[in-house]
Amino acid sequence: KNEVEQSPQNLTAQEGEFITINCSYSVGISALHWLQQHPGGGIVSLFMLSSGKKKHGRLIATINIQEKHSSLHITASHPRDSAVYICAPTGSARQLTFGSGTQLTVLP
Amino acid sequence: DGGITQSPKYLFRKEGQNVTLSCEQNLNHDAMYWYRQDPGQGLRLIYYSQIVNDFQKGDIAEGYSVSREKKESFPLTVTSAQKNPTAFYLCASSIQPDSYYGYTFGSGTRLTVV
Numbered sequence: 001k002n003e004v005e006q007s008p009q010n011l012t013a014q015e016g017e018f019i020t021i022n023c024s025y026s027v028g029i030s031a032l033h034w035l036q037q038h039p040g041g042g043i044v045s046l047f048m049l050s051s052g053k054k055k056h057g058r059l060i061a062t063i064n065i066q067e068k069h070s071s072l073h074i075t076a077s078h079p080r081d082s083a084v085y086i087c088a089p090t091g092s093a094r095q096l097t098f099g100s101g102t103q104l105t106v107l108p
Numbered sequence: 109d110g111g112i113t114q115s116p117k118y119l120f121r122k123e124g125q126n127v128t129l130s131c132e133q134n135l136n137h138d139a140m141y142w143y144r145q146d147p148g149q150g151l152r153l154i155y156y157s158q159i160v161n162d163f164q165k166g167d168i169a170e171g172y173s174v175s176r177e178k179k180e181s182f183p184l185t186v187t188s189a190q191k192n193p194t195a196f197y198l199c200a201s202s203i204q205p206d207s208y209y210g211y212t213f214g215s216g217t218r219l220t221v222v
Contacts, residue, residue, distance in 0.1 A: 004150065033211060035213070041196055041198075041215060041216035042213065042216060043198060043200075044213070045211050045212070045213065048211075086151070096141075096151075096211070097150075098143075098150035098152075099150055100148060100149055100150045101150065
């Protein structure tokens with residue numbers, strides 16, 4: 001079983017829709033990152049959170065440490081949000097453990 | 109602006125050749141990492157370094173080597189012993205090895221063996 005499970009693997013939405021990407025993990029963690037990878041390959045760190053909720057612009061990330069679950073929400077989605085979103089909890093080895101990513105495509 | 113520079117962006121290598129991927133950071137970060145990404149798979153840790161002149165193997169270190177002679181630089185050599193080197197390679201750094209935030213990623217190098 002993978003240590004990090006993301007769902008859905010692929011998601012297509014219409015511009016303006018509310019998007020939710022889920023992440024479940026089995027490792028004990030102290031923090032979890034949400035990363036964004038654009039088609040060129042470069043990765044941007046969106047959030048690091050260890051409890052509760054964080055908001056940045058149209059992006060919201062939540063985490064429930066007890067349930068080992070995190071979600072990334074995008075409000076009023078836009079085609080420029082199209083990317084791969086990766087959940088990366090910090091595991092017991094204090095290294096990032098990566099999910100396989102969710103490919104999001106937002107259509108105009 | 110501070111950041112991580114990986115070069116080259118695309119690299120082609122003949123079978124049996126060693127090749128070195130560059131990673132330079134000007135963030136004054138202590139820790140640096142190399143990851144490999146294959147299509148449809150998550151990033152996997154190859155090597156990491158917490159301090160100059162020290163580095164540790166990650167989950168898939170076989171066929172790779174690294175050095176950390178300077179704080180700013182963490183080059184990765186893909187040796188001929190790596191059986192399937194074609195992949196996307198990402199370098200990252202963090203403020204401190206035990207810091208859970210402050211990760212910065214490079215733009216990656218796509219290596220193709222021809």
